[in-house]
Amino acid sequence: MTRPVESERLRALPPYAFAEIDAEVAELRRQHVEVIDFGVGDPTLPTPGPIRRACREGVERYADAGYPAYAGAPFFRRAAADWLRRRHGVELSPDTEVTATIGSKEAVFHLPQALCDPGDAVLVPSPGYPPYAVGARFAGAEAVPYGLFSGNRFLPDLEALERSLPPRARLLWINYPNSPTGACATREDLERIAAFARRHDLLLASDEAYIDLWFGEHAPPTLLAVARERVLCFFSLSKRSAMTGYRVGFAAGDRELVGALRRLKTNLDSGVPTFVQAAAAEALADETHVVQMREEYRAKRDRLCVALEALGLPPARPQGTIYVWQPLPPGLDDREAARRLLRPELAMVATPGSLIARTLPDGRNPGAGHLRFALVPPPHLVDEAARRLAATPWLDR
Numbered sequence: 001m002t003r004p005v006e007s008e009r010l011r012a013l014p015p016y017a018f019a020e021i022d023a024e025v026a027e028l029r030r031q032h033v034e035v036i037d038f039g040v041g042d043p044t045l046p047t048p049g050p051i052r053r054a055c056r057e058g059v060e061r062y063a064d065a066g067y068p069a070y071a072g073a074p075f076f077r078r079a080a081a082d083w084l085r086r087r088h089g090v091e092l093s094p095d096t097e098v099t100a101t102i103g104s105k106e107a108v109f110h111l112p113q114a115l116c117d118p119g120d121a122v123l124v125p126s127p128g129y130p131p132y133a134v135g136a137r138f139a140g141a142e143a144v145p146y147g148l149f150s151g152n153r154f155l156p157d158l159e160a161l162e163r164s165l166p167p168r169a170r171l172l173w174i175n176y177p178n179s180p181t182g183a184c185a186t187r188e189d190l191e192r193i194a195a196f197a198r199r200h201d202l203l204l205a206s207d208e209a210y211i212d213l214w215f216g217e218h219a220p221p222t223l224l225a226v227a228r229e230r231v232l233c234f235f236s237l238s239k240r241s242a243m244t245g246y247r248v249g250f251a252a253g254d255r256e257l258v259g260a261l262r263r264l265k266t267n268l269d270s271g272v273p274t275f276v277q278a279a280a281a282e283a284l285a286d287e288t289h290v291v292q293m294r295e296e297y298r299a300k301r302d303r304l305c306v307a308l309e310a311l312g313l314p315p316a317r318p319q320g321t322i323y324v325w326q327p328l329p330p331g332l333d334d335r336e337a338a339r340r341l342l343r344p345e346l347a348m349v350a351t352p353g354s355l356i357a358r359t360l361p362d363g364r365n366p367g368a369g370h371l372r373f374a375l376v377p378p379p380h381l382v383d384e385a386a387r388r389l390a391a392t393p394w395l396d397r
């Protein structure tokens with residue numbers, strides 16, 4: 001028998017979960033139904049004009065293209081360090097404590113290859129961004145999910161984690177503002193988590209891709225404001241500046257961890273195009289477009305959440321991110337709810353929570369009974385979604 005083409009690791013991944021939804025969406029579109037897509041968190045806004053201009057100018061300025069600097073151009077690392085100081089009061093060396101990433105996804109995925117050995121355990125939030133767990137597995141480590149529940153403000157339950165900590169626990173991932181629950185962590189929450197990590201000799205990785213998208217009175221803190229040693233934070237331009245297609249972000253924190261990530265990445269990629277870094281530096285220097293971005297997401301959040309609350313669903317307004325994590329009435333399965341939303345009268349895509357959460361060792365799936373709405377459709381389509389939700393009963397049948 002011939003060997004399968006895919007490696008064992010690749011074959012061990014769960015099959016693509018959204019094939020059924022994608023097929024139904026394609027069928028609706030074939031019938032010329034306007035589908036309102038709250039599925040994938042890819043902003044539909046254009047990248048702000050000054051950032052696009054900086055990119056164009058960058059193409060000319062760096063006409064001798066050549067390979068970019070592995071760690072990021074000095075001007076980009078300086079812009080990232082300046083942003084951390086200005087926005088968060090955190091002082092880091094752009095030379096040794098900041099490094100460029102190709103968006104955060106690749107760095108999130110690759111980090112365990114720089115830090116973990118086979119048999120180590122990586123603690124990942126459930127629900128949570130899939131590359132935390134898949135990246136751990138591809139490094140030969142074990143991904144151990146911990147649950148995020150509303151009863152604990154979607155924070156890790158440190159006492160429960162303490163009781164069940166695997167002997168070879170090596171790395172703890174956190175993500176605040178949290179995708180998909182929309183929860184933010186306070187400074188005190190982060191201090192508790194950092195103390196826990198220190199006590200158990202865990203490396204701490206913090207995905208802060210949504211740190212600029214918040215709706216409360218105060219900006220949420222970065223973990224770097226409370227801890228630096230054995231901590232690495234991941235920032236992204238993707239959502240803050242509607243730059244998903246540019247693929248640029250940075251990691252910052254403990255110089256040893258920055259050094260390990262850099263060393264790994266010199267072996268697997270050749271950096272972020274310098275003209276993209278020019279665009280990203282321009283984006284980091286400006287907060288005006290970010291304020292507008294927040295206001296737009298806030299308006300969409302309020303519009304959708306009011307419509308969902310009017311149906312009698314529990315209030316679920318996120319404090320940050322671009323997601324609404326909506327609990328459903330008891331007894332309504334999240335996959336069934338997502339299917340009902342695809343009826344032609346509604347034609348809305350939302351993600352079933354159980355498909356983006358990992359089952360915990362105790363058998364619970366923290367995503368069960370939830371739908372995730374990514375607030376990415378333009379405002380007039382969010383209005384239209386609110387109208388359809390009010391006009392078409394879908395929760396009871």
Ligand SMILES: Cc1ncc(COP(=O)(O)O)c(C=O)c1O
Pocket residue numbers: 041102103104105106129175179207209235236237238244248249
């Ligand atoms: C929680 C979280 N982290 C990181 C990312 C990665 O974003 P990017 O690779 O575009 O920087 C995403 C993207 O959706 C995300 O939801």
